[in-house]
Amino acid sequence: xxxxxxxxxxxxxxxxxxxxxxxxxxxxxxxxxxxxxxxxxxxxxxxxxxxxxxxxxxxxxxxxxxxxxxxxxxxxxxxxxxxxxxxxxxxxxxxxxxxxxxxxxxxxxxxxxxxxxxxxxxxxxxxxxxxxxxxxxxxxxxxxxxxxxxxxxxxxxxxxxxxxxxxxxxxxxxxxxxxxxxxxxxxxxxxxxxxxxxxxxxxxxxxxxxxxxxxxxxxxxxxxxxxxxxxxxxxxxxxxxxxxxxxxxxxxxxxxxxxxxxxxxxxxxxx
Numbered sequence: 001x002x003x004x005x006x007x008x009x010x011x012x013x014x015x016x017x018x019x020x021x022x023x024x025x026x027x028x029x030x031x032x033x034x035x036x037x038x039x040x041x042x043x044x045x046x047x048x049x050x051x052x053x054x055x056x057x058x059x060x061x062x063x064x065x066x067x068x069x070x071x072x073x074x075x076x077x078x079x080x081x082x083x084x085x086x087x088x089x090x091x092x093x094x095x096x097x098x099x100x101x102x103x104x105x106x107x108x109x110x111x112x113x114x115x116x117x118x119x120x121x122x123x124x125x126x127x128x129x130x131x132x133x134x135x136x137x138x139x140x141x142x143x144x145x146x147x148x149x150x151x152x153x154x155x156x157x158x159x160x161x162x163x164x165x166x167x168x169x170x171x172x173x174x175x176x177x178x179x180x181x182x183x184x185x186x187x188x189x190x191x192x193x194x195x196x197x198x199x200x201x202x203x204x205x206x207x208x209x210x211x212x213x214x215x216x217x218x219x220x221x222x223x224x225x226x227x228x229x230x231x232x233x234x235x236x237x238x239x240x241x242x243x244x245x246x247x248x249x250x251x252x253x254x255x256x257x258x259x260x261x262x263x264x265x266x267x268x269x270x271x
Contacts, residue, residue, distance in 0.1 A: 023111050027103075027120040035124065050132060054083055057201055070203055072234030077147045080136060081231050082200040085224045088129045088159070089166035090191060092122045096170025097177045097184050100268055107269045114268040115261040118174045126163045133159070146232065154230030161243060162223045164250040171257020175264055199224055204238055216240055219249040 036046070058076055070078050096118045103117040140147030149155040177184030195201070198220040207215060215221050216238070223246050225237040261268070 019111055020116075023116055024120055027106070027112070027116060028124060031120055031124050035128070046128065047132065047135075050083065050087060050136075053087075054080055057083060060201070070235075071205075072236055073228065073232035074146055077140060077145050078203075078228060078232070078235075079201065080140070080145075080147065081228055082198075082224050084129070084133045084136065085159070085162050085227055086195060086198055086200045086220065088126065088133075088162050089169070089220060089223075090194075091125050091129060092163065092166030093169040093173055093187070094191070095121050095125050096167075096174040097187060099170075100174055100178045113261075114174075114178075114265060115171070115258070118171055118257075118261075122167045122170050126167070130159070149231045150233040151230040155227055158223055158227035158230060158243070161246050161250065162220070162227070164254065165219060165223065165246060168250050168253025168255075168257055172253050172260060175257065175260040175268065178268055179264060194218075194220070197221075205236075212238060219246040222246045 057079055099117040099121045100114045103112075106112045106117070107114070137147045137149075173184070173187050177187065197215060197218055199215065204212060204215055204221060204225065222241050222243060225241045226243050226246075228235050229237060229241075
């Protein structure tokens, strides 16, 4: 990566956009190799971890909620869609949380900025999660699970929306977590409550009516339920699901994260 950033004698100066693309490509290849090939079991764990989580969640639901069915969808594909969507958001946020600290050595190159590490890591995480989701859909189809979307374009848009939300959260927490280490610990602790409050395991329709309005404050609920509606033709959810609300959060977090990176760029490099 170092050689790719050194100027070539006699070469014309490159524009800022070309420099940024070169930096992103070099960092992307570095992150991809580190994530997938540094460990001989990297691909195995990447596939086995979500499978294990899905197996545990399905078992828990079968043990404690064996008599309750989900109207319009089989509970296994329904849960897989929820877990994959939530995992896309969570992994973008959590991977971004340690991106700056893990790449401190690269800041010796003036072309590399802290925000680059987060952008590249979130992009790679989204690509890997998209590949895994497609693989799960193909495997589910072979096993005769209803995992082929009824409206593929709707699923794609909802998936990109959750990705954008995770990207915005990642940009924001990467700065706050680096400047205030205790903030990162709080974010990690909130993972489990967020999983339970996002309608991943328990359908939001099961929540008593007075408390549903509180769940709808969570933008993840809107993204996951909208994606399930696009997946399963007979599935019905709350009438108040609104993707505009999710995009309000996504764009707000993206703007806030970028502003924080601009404001504290020097401190993030020196911290």
